[in-house]
Amino acid sequence: MEQIWQGILKALQLLVTGDPEVLQITLTTLRVSGTATLISLVLGVPAGTFLALKNFPGRKVVLSIVNSGMGLPPVVVGLWVTIFLWRSGPFGYFNILYTTTAIIIAQAIIAAPVVTGLTSAAIQQTDPKLRLQIRALGVTNLQYLWLLLKEVRFGLFAAIIAGFGAVVSEVGASMMVGGNIKDETRVLTTATVLEVSKGNFDVAIALSVILSLLAYGVTFWLTLLQQQQQGE
């Protein structure tokens, strides 16, 4: 019990004093997971839209792969990204293993199926008659897509929230492709693991509190934006 109190006190202390290392780790986490989520959106929203609207042979197979990809284990992604980024691997030339770029790539791969799957589900949930109605307005294809995406904006925000939540909380891939390097690729989850193995439970608890606050803060902000849409 005492350890928990100590941890929470430590968290408050680190937060209040603005400990530069913790601040830096927190910013790295936000930057890496934010960028990864952004990339996953760029990839996932068009892919999800396409899957929802286009009928082609093998579509169900692709959808099922995407859906199972929503639960893609981060360590699996971590391992494969590592293998590809090794100096001896196919992308070794770029020399980006053990950098934040590598983590961003891995996390984008983790988040992309989540965004794709949820986008596709959101669009498929719309009433086909509504889609027909939009069409009947005589809009161009782009306008059609825009109106449709606007219609499913709640679902899209849910996709962003789920995608960000998946990557900010994962540790396996970040550890493997980032290497948990101090001042560089150390993020809140890997730092927590390290502090536990160093026996610094108070710092570990503090980091976990900060991570939870960060995840909550971002989700809260996204939720506000999502609900703001309701008035329209």
Place this chain on the structure above:
Amino acid sequence: MKKTRALSYLSILMLLFSVVLSGCGKTATPTAQPPTPANPNVILATTTSTQDSGLLEVLIPEFEKKTGYKVKTIAVGTGAALAMGEKGEADVLLVHAPASEKKLVDNKTGINYKLVMHNDFILVGPAEDPAKVKDSKNVLEGLKAIEAAQAVFVSRGDDSGTDKMEKSLWVKAGIKPAGKWYLQSGTGMGQTLNIASDKAGYTLTDRATYLANKKNLKLEILKEGDAALLNIYHVMQVNPEKFPKVNQEGAKAFDDFMVDSATQKLIAEFGKDKYGQALFFADAGKSEAGLAAK
């Protein structure tokens, strides 16, 4: 209404961009003063014990300040670190499993192989000591007692230097450890100590990690001081002739740094202020055989 929505979209974009940009700015500011090597990134593959004990936190900044290199420390088990060396994925290795290291030195994967420091392994366990390890005359007898009592023993099971040492001790004791009492944690030393403490079990650990974690552990040193328990750390550079992509200059600089007299002094002092005793003994220039004979 339209305006607020546009604003909210804009705020998302601005935040994401600022996040991305702040990242770019960061990588652009190097650590100024010291010399700027052509290829500043050095990948160091090492064991968890050098990181978990806090030693690297003292040494690495010193090295970076002196040479201008930036060390990417990948702390894994010694087995994994050696494997990274064998694939040319690391530039320099700091490891502690001499028997396995020999292979890399012999096939010229590792060059500039140098003795850096040592400490020792200790057998720790609960104070109650159900297997009466304390009364056995050496560590091998102690292991036999643990097996005889079927007392819980937590093994790293991760092919790390400590794990290799532990496995070799079981072989010497003539026991194939298996059964409900023999747990394999598959994690680093710090975490394995936590598990052993929680399960009131025994484990083999390096002294440095044990001392660094002691405050959280209900484990005591039960066997120490055997010549068989020496834990020896070497540094080696991954051969650039075999792997052209390794950072030869950076690896050489780190290799030299580890046996430099100033560094050796830092190693010898490390831990004295916090634990009342040094965690490592600096050994540059000595021979491995000399250590064992001591």
